Amino acid sequence: MYNHNEIEKKWQKYWEDNNTFRTTNVHNKKAYILDMFPYPSGAGLHVGHLEGYTATDIISRFKRLNGYDVLHPIGWDAFGLPAEQYALKTGNQPAEFTKKNIDNFRRQLKSMGFSYDYEKEINTTDPNYYYWTQWIFKELYKSNLASIESVDVNWCEGLGTVLANEEIIEKDGIRVSERGNYPVVKKPMNQWVLKITKYADELLEGLNEVEWPANIKALQTNWIGKSEGYNVFWKIKNSINSITTFTTRLDTLYGVSAIILSPEHPLVSKLTTQTFRKIVDKYIENSKLKTELERTQLIKDKTGVFIGSYVTHPLTKKDIPIWIADYVLNSYGSGALMLVPAHDKRDYDFAIKYNLKITSVIDSSEPLPYLGDGKHINSDIANGVKNDTATEKIYNALTKLRQARKTNNYKLRDWIFSRQRYWGEPFPVLYDENNKIYLVKELVKLPETNNIRPSGTGEGPLANIESWMNVKVGKKIYHHDSNVMPQWAGSSWYYLAYILKNPDGTYCDLNSEEGKKRLEEWLPVDLYIGGQEHAVLHLLYARFWHRFLYDKQILPIKEPFKKLINQGLILGTDGQKMSKSLGNVINPDELVEQYGADSLRVYEMFMGPLTESKSWNIDSLSGIRKWLDKVYNQVTYFVDPKNIDISHKNKELESNINELIKDVNENLELYKFNIIISKLMVFINYLSTLTKINSISIIKKFVIILSLFAPHLSEELLSKLNEKPIHLQEWPFFEKNKIIRKNAIVGIQVNGKLRGQLEISPSWNEEEIFLQAMALESVAKWIEGKNIVNKIYKEGKIISLITD
Ligand code: ANZ
Numbered sequence: 001m002y003n004h005n006e007i008e009k010k011w012q013k014y015w016e017d018n019n020t021f022r023t024t025n026v027h028n029k030k031a032y033i034l035d036m037f038p039y040p041s042g043a044g045l046h047v048g049h050l051e052g053y054t055a056t057d058i059i060s061r062f063k064r065l066n067g068y069d070v071l072h073p074i075g076w077d078a079f080g081l082p083a084e085q086y087a088l089k090t091g092n093q094p095a096e097f098t099k100k101n102i103d104n105f106r107r108q109l110k111s112m113g114f115s116y117d118y119e120k121e122i123n124t125t126d127p128n129y130y131y132w133t134q135w136i137f138k139e140l141y142k143s144n145l146a147s148i149e150s151v152d153v154n155w156c157e158g159l160g161t162v163l164a165n166e167e168i169i170e171k172d173g174i175r176v177s178e179r180g181n182y183p184v185v186k187k188p189m190n191q192w193v194l195k196i197t198k199y200a201d202e203l204l205e206g207l208n209e210v211e212w213p214a215n216i217k218a219l220q221t222n223w224i225g226k227s228e229g230y231n232v233f234w235k236i237k238n239s240i241n242s243i244t245t246f247t248t249r250l251d252t253l254y255g256v257s258a259i260i261l262s263p264e265h266p267l268v269s270k271l272t273t274q275t276f277r278k279i280v281d282k283y284i285e286n287s288k289l290k291t292e293l294e295r296t297q298l299i300k301d302k303t304g305v306f307i308g309s310y311v312t313h314p315l316t317k318k319d320i321p322i323w324i325a326d327y328v329l330n331s332y333g334s335g336a337l338m339l340v341p342a343h344d345k346r347d348y349d350f351a352i353k354y355n356l357k358i359t360s361v362i363d364s365s366e367p368l369p370y371l372g373d374g375k376h377i378n379s380d381i382a383n384g385v386k387n388d389t390a391t392e393k394i395y396n397a398l399t400k401l402r403q404a405r406k407t408n409n410y411k412l413r414d415w416i417f418s419r420q421r422y423w424g425e426p427f428p429v430l431y432d433e434n435n436k437i438y439l440v441k442e443l444v445k446l447p448e449t450n451n452i453r454p455s456g457t458g459e460g461p462l463a464n465i466e467s468w469m470n471v472k473v474g475k476k477i478y479h480h481d482s483n484v485m486p487q488w489a490g491s492s493w494y495y496l497a498y499i500l501k502n503p504d505g506t507y508c509d510l511n512s513e514e515g516k517k518r519l520e521e522w523l524p525v526d527l528y529i530g531g532q533e534h535a536v537l538h539l540l541y542a543r544f545w546h547r548f549l550y551d552k553q554i555l556p557i558k559e560p561f562k563k564l565i566n567q568g569l570i571l572g573t574d575g576q577k578m579s580k581s582l583g584n585v586i587n588p589d590e591l592v593e594q595y596g597a598d599s600l601r602v603y604e605m606f607m608g609p610l611t612e613s614k615s616w617n618i619d620s621l622s623g624i625r626k627w628l629d630k631v632y633n634q635v636t637y638f639v640d641p642k643n644i645d646i647s648h649k650n651k652e653l654e655s656n657i658n659e660l661i662k663d664v665n666e667n668l669e670l671y672k673f674n675i676i677i678s679k680l681m682v683f684i685n686y687l688s689t690l691t692k693i694n695s696i697s698i699i700k701k702f703v704i705i706l707s708l709f710a711p712h713l714s715e716e717l718l719s720k721l722n723e724k725p726i727h728l729q730e731w732p733f734f735e736k737n738k739i740i741r742k743n744a745i746v747g748i749q750v751n752g753k754l755r756g757q758l759e760i761s762p763s764w765n766e767e768e769i770f771l772q773a774m775a776l777e778s779v780a781k782w783i784e785g786k787n788i789v790n791k792i793y794k795e796g797k798i799i800s801l802i803t804d
Pocket of ligand 1: 227246247248249262327328330331332334335337340342343344409
């Protein structure tokens with residue numbers, strides 16, 4: 001049995017003393033292997049972190065052994081709410097708390113033997129770092145992609161701050177903050193807004209360039225939610241105004257029985273006639289109390305009121321009544337829709353409830369509302385044709401009247417970028433007495449304070465620090481912004497920061513020649529592994545900033561993350577998601593102590609496919625520990641010169657190691673680490689049947705492969721074999737001719753039906769294989785007197801014959 005504590009500490013020290021994992025820049029092949037950097041919480045590392053981190057470590061080590069320069073960094077996404085709340089509760093500084101947590105995280109990562117280059121370590125709360133976060137913000141501002149707007153924000157009283165849509169979840173039908181589960185309401189406020197919507201099309205199109213899981217692409221696509229449709233302009237009767245409605249179903253224009261405005265629509269008060277004023281005002285009052293979700297849920301009862309005015313149908317010239325209803329959202333499209341009860345579910349419910357006219361415009365035997373395609377009826381110029389043609393005809397007619405235009409709508413909203421918090425990046429701006437905005441060239445440093453309580457008024461906690469808020473320049477007083485940036489700011493460019501980080505802790509200018517050279521060298525991130533929970537938040541924001549910097553010609557390529565893998569969840573032994581409240585959280589420190597980091601690494605990779613959820617099982621971990629002992633004993637057995645005998649040439653052993661190298665190479669490409677480990681086990685079982693071998697070179701190859709998974713043990717074994725340490729080794733070369741090919745038994749199909757079996761000798765060529773197959777009695781009778789029009793041999797699998 002080997003002593004993991006001793007061996008692991010020894011090699012960790014060796015790596016540290018020798019700067020073994022410094023990023024090199026000497027080869028012409030480069031690989032950038034990235035983990036989603038952790039938020040350094042008080043709880044420390046989670047076994048779920050270790051899963052992804054082990055996977056990227058394996059690939060990084062593999063690339064280095066194959067002669068790549070590898071950038072494999074780690075850092076800390078250290079601004080954010082938990083540290084702030086902890087500080088509020090305890091009266092401590094978030095900075096101190098954060099530093100302590102980071103030290104603990106770093107210690108834990110080092111104890112796992114991950115091959116990070118700690119010289120590249122970054123921390124989003126470091127002023128050297130957030131100077132550049134502010135710099136990118138200033139660039140966005142200069143490009144009119146950042147502005148202050150009065151927006152209907154998600155106000156969370158419990159947290160005293162505004163939240164992004166992405167930070168809100170639904171619980172029991174109401175909207176609550178993801179952190180803390182406090183209720184969230186709509187409220188208009190002046191906020192910084194980043195215009196991510198201007199990049200909607202680029203963000204969609206860029207998804208075609210990346211190797212991402214289909215479900216993540218779909219999530220982003222839906223989040224952006226592009227709808228191609230039409231704006232129709234309706235002339236209001238007895239008024240010079242018109243109403244714009246957005247529709248994806250212009251073909252149904254002849255089925256319109258009302259125009260519905262959202263209660264917040266700016267024309268409502270103008271168009272409401274005296275008779276209806278009271279009831280309309282009351283309706284508007286009521287709808288303010290509802291959340292967007294309550295308003296739009298399909299199953300919810302639809303309500304609305306007629307406001308007394310009419311528009312004229314552009315083609316039939318008939319009067320169409322104008323209503324308001326709160327299932328129409330003011331923030332989508334033009335805040336108004338054309339009601340087509342026969343072909344839309346919500347419209348149908350609404351029309352039934354209020355007894356509005358229902359005109360079918362598509363011929364169908366199915367019950368209403370009918371949502372499909374079909375021949376149009378009751379549609380004058382569009383009668384007899386299907387949806388697409390009907391759309392075209394109606395569009396042409398409306399265009400002549402200048403009453404329609406093609407338009408796209410997006411579900412994506414602009415990114416509300418102000419947070420009424422303390423622990424974040426301050427805005428690099430000053431305001432004068434007229435609230436005119438001035439960019440601050442230098443770093444705007446977050447001031448230290450013990451008073452980080454939210455004001456509750458919508459001002460951020462920084463408003464408590466008057467000396468910081470007010471700045472005298474010459475004779476004039478300017479003031480700072482009391483808000484800070486959201487946590488997503490620092491993580492939107494951190495993968496660039498690693499490239500730009502200098503050994504002295506500063507960052508190379510993003511916009512300098514040197515900066516560009518480095519970015520050109522390393523981008524894109526070749527492999528990015530992390531949790532699926534970042535599908536639409538971090539991964540969309542980072543892509544937005546990246547694309548913007550690309551447009552500014554600062555970045556050389558359009559997309560930051562070429563290949564993305566989402567690791568599966570590691571569940572508790574009970575199959576439930578690990579959580580403090582369930583008491584099923586596993587502490588890596590204890591496991592490292594008891595079983596060793598190598599066991600933990602191998603175990604996590606052996607649990608199952610990387611991308612799937614897996615339950616924790618301590619017996620398997622202990623089994624892996626025993627297996628590593630077996631490896632240790634097996635390898636050290638051959639360190640003894642007694643067991644090496646040059647006359648003992650063993651072709652089977654050579655074949656097996658080459659078979660192993662081949663399998664490992666293939667499965668590394670597919671990130672099937674669990675399969676690789678089982679192949680290593682098979683090899684060790686085979687090795688244990690041998691008493692003598694002729695050279696240790698084969699053993700050495702095995703140990704190098706093992707080093708991806710169990711680096712400490714592998715270093716120890718290499719040194720016992722009198723070999724150089726891993727970073728001076730090369731990945732074992734696969735020698736195809738060393739593989740002894742065995743006879744394979746394959747099935748023979750004739751016209752897709754299995755008709756026989758053939759044992760194939762490796763010495764046969766394809767022609768011979770087909771001759772032998774066709775000569776078999778069971779096959780011959782099916783092809784007799786027929787012409788073979790196609791023959792296929794899938795190596796080792798199947799022979800297929802097709803006759804005419
Ligand atoms: C007429 C119509 C007929 C529609 C029909 C649908 C089916 P997506 O695909 O999600 O973009 N709509 C337009 N503006 C709206 C708003 N502010 N709030 C709620 N609904 C709104 O949905 C587009 C459709 O949603 C539009 O097409 C409109 O109803 C409705 F048989 O117009 B449709």
